[in-house]
Amino acid sequence: MAEKKPSFEQALERLDEIVRHLEKGDLPLSQSLSLFEEGTKLLTVCSKMLDEAEQKVVKLRKGADGEPEELPFEDEA
């Protein structure tokens, strides 16, 4: 998991914080505008995450050294 890119959860949490701040309306305009910009970016990021997410399914096997080994999961039904 990359450090730089926030997880969906983190992005959503920050977004929630920003919207609450904005709704309070007690910030100076310049700060409000920069928060709004950040919020808009986060919205884009979140939407993109949702749009681009592709489910990954793996089957786990215990490797020779006991460490998990990921195998593709094929339909065995």
Add this chain to the structure above:
Amino acid sequence: MQRETLTVTQLNNRIKGLLDMDPMLADVSVRGELSNYRIYPSGHHYFTLKDSESSLRCVMFKSSASKLRFRPESGMGVTAYGRVSVYPRDGAYQLYCSALVPEGTGDLQIAFEQLKAKLAAEGLFDPSYKKPLPEFPERIAIVTSSVGAAVHDMIRILGHRWPMTKVVLLPVRVQGVEAPPEIAGAIRYANAHHVADLIITGRGGGSIEDLWAFNDERVARAIFASEIPVISAVGHEPDVTIADYVADRRASTPSNAAEIAVPDWHEMRESLESYEIRSRQAIAKKLTQCAQNLDALRGKRVLRDPAVYIDDRRIELDHMRDRLAAAQDRQLAEKKQRFVKLGSALDAMSPLRVLTRGYSITEDRDGQPVRSVQELAAGDHVRILFRDGRADCRVENIEES
């Protein structure tokens, strides 16, 4: 007829032979109440079956007893299965019991209730041990069979609802004697290697026997020990297993588990949209507010018409000028008054004033006032000044006083 005398052993063996020949006695089921139930260190179980009038000695050897799925106790109504034979040493017939089924309820039900009571007493179902599920799990471990509808339902629903979550399947057998250690082992393995932040374990519907692995104590303890939150998903809605009681969350079916495990993509879209609307509204409000503030300022005459400001200042300046002039006039008047005062004071000091009071001034020829008789000699001409005129005089005589 000569009676044959038998040894005890011979007689007992004869009776045993008779009983053993009876096919009905070779495979009998008998209903009664357990009493005097004892388990010997050898692992064999000894008990008596009785009803209101009679009793029957029974033995259950270790091999059969180990298959019991409940703990028989004295007083329990049961149906015993087995064969009747004689134990020659005691000269007593008894039931060699191969299986015991509790009366009324199935043996599995009894086992279930017993394990449930035991684990409940230990606190394994205590709500305080229930861990919260992650809101957005990044990896979900599914501990179930890799074949069958359950796993596919879960993967499909997870993918539909929240494709961001990676699904890690830990394939296990979910029925049969190997199932409980495999399920428990997979849960422990998932924990040991941190393969996920949420575990779903379960299987699709089936008979109580099919679901039995999830009533196994080993599975229950593995779920309880799991650091990773566990959702149990066994069978259909009415099926409740021990695993369901121990799990951090019970799902009624595997599909339901997938619904519980992840948020819904479509709902999240909506809530993102609501965030967007809210932040737009908030910023619009802020901008309106700022614009209003600006308008309020603009409304002031100063900004609307700068000339007015200048006019005002001009008027103010005129007022100032007036005030200044007035002040100056006042000061002049004061000075004038003071001058008059000084004038009159000066006037009071004037020699002329002295003359009015009857004094006179004597001047010599040069017009200098004469202050002493010594300045004079007889025959000198002097002028005497009076208030209203002068008199030129000659000094006749001088006398010093």
